[in-house]
Amino acid sequence: MDLMTRERDRLLHRTARAYGISFTVVSALCLSVPGAVGIDVYLVCLPLYALLASFQFRMGRTLSARWGLAALVIGLGILVLVASPEAAPPGDAGVLAMTILAAASLGSSATALVVSARRLWVLGASFLTTAAVVTALTFRLQDPFETVAVVTLGWLLAALLGVWICSAVPRAVQRIASIGRAHRAERQASELEAQRRQSARLLHDTVLGTLTLLAHSGVGVSPAALRQQSEEDAQLLRQLRLGANPSPSPSAPAALQQPVAETVLGTTLESVKRRFGRMGLEVSWHGTGQLLLPSEVLDAFLLALAECLENVRRHSGVTNAHVTITDDETTVRALVTDSGVGFDLDGVEDDKLGFKESVVGRLAEVGGKARLFSAAGSGTTVVLEVPR
Numbered sequence: 001m002d003l004m005t006r007e008r009d010r011l012l013h014r015t016a017r018a019y020g021i022s023f024t025v026v027s028a029l030c031l032s033v034p035g036a037v038g039i040d041v042y043l044v045c046l047p048l049y050a051l052l053a054s055f056q057f058r059m060g061r062t063l064s065a066r067w068g069l070a071a072l073v074i075g076l077g078i079l080v081l082v083a084s085p086e087a088a089p090p091g092d093a094g095v096l097a098m099t100i101l102a103a104a105s106l107g108s109s110a111t112a113l114v115v116s117a118r119r120l121w122v123l124g125a126s127f128l129t130t131a132a133v134v135t136a137l138t139f140r141l142q143d144p145f146e147t148v149a150v151v152t153l154g155w156l157l158a159a160l161l162g163v164w165i166c167s168a169v170p171r172a173v174q175r176i177a178s179i180g181r182a183h184r185a186e187r188q189a190s191e192l193e194a195q196r197r198q199s200a201r202l203l204h205d206t207v208l209g210t211l212t213l214l215a216h217s218g219v220g221v222s223p224a225a226l227r228q229q230s231e232e233d234a235q236l237l238r239q240l241r242l243g244a245n246p247s248p249s250p251s252a253p254a255a256l257q258q259p260v261a262e263t264v265l266g267t268t269l270e271s272v273k274r275r276f277g278r279m280g281l282e283v284s285w286h287g288t289g290q291l292l293l294p295s296e297v298l299d300a301f302l303l304a305l306a307e308c309l310e311n312v313r314r315h316s317g318v319t320n321a322h323v324t325i326t327d328d329e330t331t332v333r334a335l336v337t338d339s340g341v342g343f344d345l346d347g348v349e350d351d352k353l354g355f356k357e358s359v360v361g362r363l364a365e366v367g368g369k370a371r372l373f374s375a376a377g378s379g380t381t382v383v384l385e386v387p388r
Contacts, residue, residue, distance in 0.1 A: 013062075019111060020059075021056050023100055024049060026100055027100040052105070072106055076129070076235065079098055079133055082094055107130075107158045113126070282321060300365060301368070308359060318339055331387060334388075341374050343376060364388070370384050
C-alpha cells in the first residue's frame, strides 16, 4: 500500500469515527429522554452504546473494517432491545433514537467502505441488513417508507462523503507535488542567481581590479606586487576552468573553500593590511584586534572591508586610510575612513555594482549591513556591521 492510499484510508476511517461517535452520542441522549424507553431497557442499552462508541473509535485507529462490522452488530442489538416485544413500546424519543442510530451512527461505516469493490459489497449488505431490521422493528410505530427513506438518506450521505474524500485526496497530493516542484524550481533559480552574483563579486574583487590596475600602468604599485597579484588571479582562473568553487580570501584573491567553525580576526586583519601595504595604501588600524566570528561571517566581513579599502586606493586620491574596529555583545563594526576627494551620493549611477554587490550584498547574506557617508571634497566613511 503506497503512502497516498494509506493516508486516504486513514482520513476515511477517522472521518467515519468522528461521524459515527457523534451520532451515537446523539442517539444515546435521545434515549435518555424520560419516557423514551423503560428503565430496564435503558440500563442495558447504555453499556452497549459505550461499547458501540469504543468499536467506532477503534475503527478510526486501526484502519480495519472489522471494527465497523462489530459496531454494526452492536448497533443492531441495541435496536432489537429498544423495540423488543417483551419491553414497553418506545416513545417518540425512543423511535427517534433508533432512527438516528440506524441512519447516521451505523451509516457512518459507509464512509470507510467506498474504497474497493469488495468493501462495496460489504457496504451493500450492511445497508440492506440495517434497513430491514429497523423497518421490521418500527413498522408499527412509524411509516415503513419513511423509515427506509431516512435510513437510505443517512447511509447515502455517509457514502458520498467517503467518495468526495477519495476524489479529493489525489487532487490534494497533485497540488502538493506541484507546489513542491515550484519550490524546487524557485530554489534552483535562487541558487543559480546566488552563484551568478558570487561569481560577479569574485571577478570584480580580483581579476577586474588587476586588469584596471594594468590599464593604468600599475601607478603606485611596485612591479613585484603587481606580478604577485597577477599570479594569484591566474591561479583563480585555472581553478574556475577546472570546475572548482573558489572563494576569495582577504590575503589572496581566491582560495578553495575550507570548512572553518571559527577564525581569529586579528591574523586575517594583518593579512589585509599587508596586502594593501604592498599595493601602495597605508592602512592605520584602531580598536579591537582579536575577535572570534563564525567562518562565513568572517569571510564576508573581511572581503567587504577589503573592497572598501580597494575603493579608497583606486578612487580617493590619497595613500592612507583608517580602519576602526569595535564590537559589543551582538555586533562587530568596522569604520573605513579616508580624507580623499569624496563624492556625491546622489550622483552614483545605478549600474555601479561594486559597492552594492561586493559590500552591501555580501554583508546582507550573513545578516549584516553597510552604510556609506560621503560628500564631494570631504572624504568618505563606510560603516560595516555583522552579527557575532
